Amino acid sequence: MTDIHMITFILFIFALALFFLSGWMLLRAMFGVRHPLSVFEMVVFSFALGVGVLDFSMIYMGGRDIPFTGMSVLLALLAVPLVLLALRIGYERFARHTGKGTDSVREKGSPFSASHNERLAFLLIVALTIFLRTIFLSDAGLPTATDLGHHMYWSKLIADSGTLPEYAKREIVTHDGTVSLSDPEPIADFIIGEHLPFAAIALLSGDSFFSAFPVNTLFLVNLLSVLALFALAVRFAAGFLAEHRVSPFSAGLFVLLFVGPLFAFSSPESKFVSGGVVGNLFGNLFIPLILLSLFRALRERDSRFLAIGIFLSFTLAYTHHLSSLVLLFVFAGILLSLLALFPRESGALAKRIGRLFLSPYPLVALAFAGIFFTAVAMPTYIETSAVDTAIGAPSKSTRTGLSFFQVSDASGAARASLGIAAILLAFFFRPSRSSAAFAFMLGWGGALLVMALRPHWVFLDIPSNRIGTYLSFPLALLAGLLAASLPIFLRTAGNGRPASFIPARLFLFGMLVLLGFSTWNGSADNQSSLPSAGKSKETAEVFHASEYLASRMAPDDLFLKDHNYLVADAWMKLFFMRGYDYPLSRGFFKRYEDETKPREQCTLLMISTPNLPDGRKCFDELGVNLIAVNPAYDAAQFEKSSSFSRIYAGDHIHLYERK
Amino acid sequence: MNGNKYRALMSRFVSRAKRIAPETALASLFLALFVVSAAFLSWKIDRDLDPDYGKEYWVIAFEERGELSSGFFIENHSDEAEFTYTVSGGGETLASGTVPIARGEKRIIDLSASDIAGRVTITVEDGQKKKKSIYLER
Structure with missing residues (x-):
């Protein structure tokens, strides 16, 4: 690497670090010094919140004709979180001085505590995850992909002009037999949140768009989405597996295995990174984080997590329309699951949710969202009524739903079969039926399965293979947690007799076959997806x-x-x-x-x-x-x-x- | 640095490292692995975008569009060192020559303006007898 390349790379890493810093300051302002977040959650939430802070600050600045430069982007990332952090520190000092307590509480007995072997396993899986993706991207990461080229055009336009773009293009039209170029017409397919982060990184680092920085940025987003799913899995496992002496961290490792090194090259993993499917990648980061924050808000009755979930949902709405639509269906799926699994507690659940929403932090988040949406800017796809084109009876054969075989092909046979098996088995496993975590997983996986397999049931008119790519995460989560929970069936009952009729050796053999099949299936998928020479x-x-x-x-x-x-x-x-x-x-x-x-x-x-x-x-x-x-x-x-x-x-x- | 100072430094480093919470260490290693991979990808992709590294091609083009008088150029990104050009039009050879061009170099070859109507063609051949041509319709 030449000196100039080294300097721009260091500036690129510095620019990424600013996203983390921005989000961390926001978290620190909300939770105080003693916070109930694990380090893994802190890392993923920081980045996602940093993206949100940047997007809204730049949209606001663009609307006020404040030009985008390196300095103004730096302010966009840090100004508001700094002010909020300063207010928080001031409040903490005041509270200490007056002897009042703050709402800062550290978590007791974190489910992320890991034994030495678990830590080693985590490192190995993560190293393999990153190594495999690096191998793929070393050839496929060259800036050639069509989608990435389109997105980087808009990001370069923002960076070069210092202003927000108008998403419009001319079309060739025929009028009275004469062909001409029309005036620019709005495009609904591009959303500002897909382009602002790249423009910001270019302005902060001075890096050229004809370099590795776009792919490296998407690589980070993909890795953080894997980490987010791991964190979500650990939290879910702590909900209903910990009492059966299954280590939540170990359960998370199974999920990490299914979403990390196995199927590493498939869509929406490395292929989407090299292909530049920006919105989908951000969607796969934000959706698990939103579910994590909502789960923790509901389970721990902590409205600050609800505020984070609202903010991240709002950020996603300004980043990717399809992911936002998927999120809405997932919310509906989770709500239906909660009502189905806890019919007698529906009233109490409604009260709990109502109390959470009517707390200061969520109210502030909702007020911010409402004011921004109505007074500053709304997403372009709302303005162009693109929603109408996504809802309705399927208009083409590619939108009438996938077959089980196609789902299996898209998500990996191991993930698809184990994931669907997990849904079915969990109905027979009493602890899961009384678990909010299972309701979340059922809602997430169930909603996406319906959208992918039977879109006409929910009046969806979108290419089904696009929906299919969102299935891999919930199926990996279900498959991993199923694999982690299988030993429960072998636990002895209190009287010393086996709780299950399956002999231990047969069970061990079955587990090895299962793991072997999953590893083979995931590795074979990687093998078949290796890119040809650059x-x-x-x-x-x-x-x-x-x-x-x-x-x-x-x-x-x-x-x-x-x-x-x-x-x-x-x-x-x-x-x-x-x-x-x-x-x-x-x-x-x-x-x-x-x-x-x-x-x-x-x-x-x-x-x-x-x-x-x-x-x-x-x-x-x-x-x-x-x-x-x-x-x-x-x-x-x-x-x-x-x-x-x-x-x-x-x-x-x-x-x-x-x- | 003598042995004692080195040992003291290592001991301080190890004791500080042990005080880092395991979760923090894991998350830090995760991010560190990403930085190392990103550095590798940055180096690899920059190298792939280098017009000369590992590439064997050369191009020819008119220095100014639609203008014969401004000449044409040969830009070399191959191991070929010598290029032979021929300018033809109206069935005649108007000019020819051989130019040495090193890898990474661009050489502009001047042409005198010609009154010939129709197509004027410039053909360039390398040492391997590979040919490329550009032409102007007048």
């Missing part, structure tokens, strides 16, 4: 060609590139910064044949048949004068024509100019 040469050529053209552009140039055969084509727009739709793009061929969503044909015709009348008409009416294609597939039709000059030639990219 495309660094092709990427370097495409970037060089883009740089060449960007430095020689005239204001009225209109550029069209191919998405089918050019590597890293979605990243080309970062060289031009002339709009999300610049350059225009010939998309995947099947999209032009989709009868449920008719598309313009010009972007296809101008590259595929530039010399035929339809293609020439598109060129003349749109004014496209620059083309980028892969010569292995699309050179011949341009070489034949006297209307095109080839102005740039590489091995994997040619640039043509129409005269």
Whole structure:
């Protein structure tokens, strides 16, 4: 690593540390010095809260035309938490001086206490988790992925312009037989919270978007989501397994195994990191944390956790619309589970929840959310009524639900089978039936299974495979806790007789087979998902060609590139910064044949048949004068024509100019 | 540093490390492993984006779009050291030559403006007989 790269890397780590610091100050302000959080919970909550603080501060600043610079982003991260922390410290000093107590209470007997062997196992599993993902990302992490390119365009726009973006793009439209570019129309698919953290890191560190920092940031988010699930598993296990002498930490280790090293390369793990599926990754971090905070609020009657849950839910609403929708269904699932499992206590439960909501911290969180939503800014998908397109009867075959086989394929056979078995078995296991933790797991897993398998039952009109990717976490949680709790069936009863009819040796054999199957299944999934050799040469050529053209552009140039055969084509727009739709793009061929969503044909015709009348008409009416294609597939039709000059030639990219 | 001072320093380090709560140590190691991995990925991806490291390609392009008079360039990111170019148009060879270009170098080759109408083609060949061409339709 050269010196300059070393410096930018250190600044990148410093920028990430600021997120943790921001969230930690907020937690410290809420809970005081003696807090009921484990170190693991402190780490994951700090980062997530830091993201929330940054997002809302930057949205507020953007609305007041305060430009985004390194200094202003630093203030965005630290100002409000610092003020709150200062108020807290002042209050604690005042309380000490007057002899009054504060609400600061340290947790007694943490379920995160671990034996020496458990700590060793944790380290081994975590090291393997990180190692496997690093192996995958070392080739797949090159900035080439389409989704990541799209997201980084918006982040770069925010960093370069110092302002909030307008999510809009031009479309090719036909009016009275004439083709033209429309005025910019709003896009609902991008939400500001997906882009502000990257823009902030770029401004704080000075790092280029053409580097590892976007992938490294998503890598951290993915690892923290694994840690969040571990923390949630330990808390759940402390709820109903600890009394059966199953160590909650050990139970957490089983879950960590199912979500960490096994299936490490699948979606939504490493593949989503390299692919840049930003919203989904943040969703997988926030959803377990929100459930953890709500679980602790309900179980420990601590309204501060409810306030954290409200704040994180609100942050998620400004980060990813699909994850927010999933969260709503999960809430509904959990509520139904609680009512189903505790029918006689529903009144008491309602009172408890009501008392929690009507406490100072949650009221402040709700007031903040309400004021921000109504007076500052609302998420773009609300403004563009995108919700209407997600709710309703499934409109395409890809939205009619997955089969069990597809769920098993997406989540891993071991996780899917054990997870579903856990739901069924738990109904026969009395302690779980009386456990709020089981209600949470049933609600989470059950809601997602219904959304993935039978979306029409809940009027959902979203690609089912997108919902399927949210299943892996609750299934891993259920599978891991099932594996951890199986020894309970072998405990002897008080009179010395085995509590189960299964002989001990047979049981041991069964456990080994189960673990072996899970390990094989998870490792085989990793094996099949190893990326092929990186495309660094092709990427370097495409970037060089883009740089060449960007430095020689005239204001009225209109550029069209191919998405089918050019590597890293979605990243080309970062060289031009002339709009999300610049350059225009010939998309995947099947999209032009989709009868449920008719598309313009010009972007296809101008590259595929530039010399035929339809293609020439598109060129003349749109004014496209620059083309980028892969010569292995699309050179011949341009070489034949006297209307095109080839102005740039590489091995994997040619640039043509129409005269 | 002599042996006694070293031992004293190690002893202080170990006793301080023992006072760190196990949970804190585990969480710290988790974050430390991430930093090490991120550093590796940063180094690897930066190296992959280096136009010269492990790459074998060269490109040609007009120095100015639509302008023959500004010449063209060859940018070399391969082990080839010599490139031969030919400028042709109207069925005639208008210019030719051989230029040495080291890896990582970009060489601009000037061309005199030509009055020939139609396509003017510049073909470049490397030592392995690989060819690329660019052309201008006038």
